[in-house]
Amino acid sequence: MRVLVTGGAGFIGSHLVDRLIQRGDDVRVIDNLSSGDLSFLEHHQSSEQFEFIEGDVCSTDDVTYAMKDIECVFHLAANPDIRLGTQITDTDLKQGTIATYNILESMRIEGVKTIAFASILLSTARMHLCQHQNITDLVCQFLFMERVNLRERAS
Numbered sequence: 001m002r003v004l005v006t007g008g009a010g011f012i013g014s015h016l017v018d019r020l021i022q023r024g025d026d027v028r029v030i031d032n033l034s035s036g037d038l039s040f041l042e043h044h045q046s047s048e049q050f051e052f053i054e055g056d057v058c059s060t061d062d063v064t065y066a067m068k069d070i071e072c073v074f075h076l077a078a079n080p081d082i083r084l085g086t087q088i089t090d091t092d093l094k095q096g097t098i099a100t101y102n103i104l105e106s107m108r109i110e111g112v113k114t115i116a117f118a119s120i121l122l123s124t125a126r127m128h129l130c131q132h133q134n135i136t137d138l139v140c141q142f143l144f145m146e147r148v149n150l151r152e153r154a155s
């Protein structure tokens with residue numbers, strides 16, 4: 001499968017890239033190296049399965065370029081410094097909402113159907129809003145049920 005990993009030079013992203021390459025996927029990474037480090041991906045540089053694009057997911061041009069011929073997206077690029085948002089208050093709007101919009105819009109245009117998205121919001125919501133229930137699990141259950149419902153309706 002041809003996979004795009006946004007934020008692939010980061011902590012989680014670089015480990016994910018290792019696993020994807022190990023299972024035989026062709027992996028393209030887009031990362032602006034703001035908190036990531038290219039040395040995390042050094043061991044893949046000579047691999048034909050691997051491609052690195054230094055780019056910004058806030059730029060529609062960079063995202064459009066990175067999305068060409070992709071089948072699946074793992075969207076991990078984000079500002080990891082949560083406290084920054086209290087000083088530069090549009091940080092999460094740009095790095096979170098607008099960047100994710102750019103990814104989704106570019107997927108729509110290119111016909112890419114699958115995305116996996118790691119959101120700190122769900123983790124935070126789970127901690128603060130729902131101490132006894134796992135919101136991520138609930139969302140997964142909901143999506144699973146929707147899928148079952150759609151299948152039942154289709155048959």
Ligand SMILES: NC(=O)c1ccc[n+]([C@@H]2O[C@H](COP(=O)([O-])OP(=O)(O)OC[C@H]3O[C@@H](n4cnc5c(N)ncnc54)[C@H](O)[C@@H]3O)[C@@H](O)[C@H]2O)c1
Nearest residue numbers: 007009010011012031032033034035036056057077078080
């Ligand atoms: N680490 C955790 O405990 C944790 C927990 C829950 C969710 N998450 C989420 O997982 C994702 C990855 O987290 P991480 O710990 O690997 O963080 P990280 O900072 O190590 O990785 C983020 C990567 O995204 C890149 N990046 C940031 N802004 C970018 C932009 N505009 N364009 C392109 N690349 C950009 C950075 O250079 C970095 O390589 C984030 O979305 C984070 O919110 C992390």
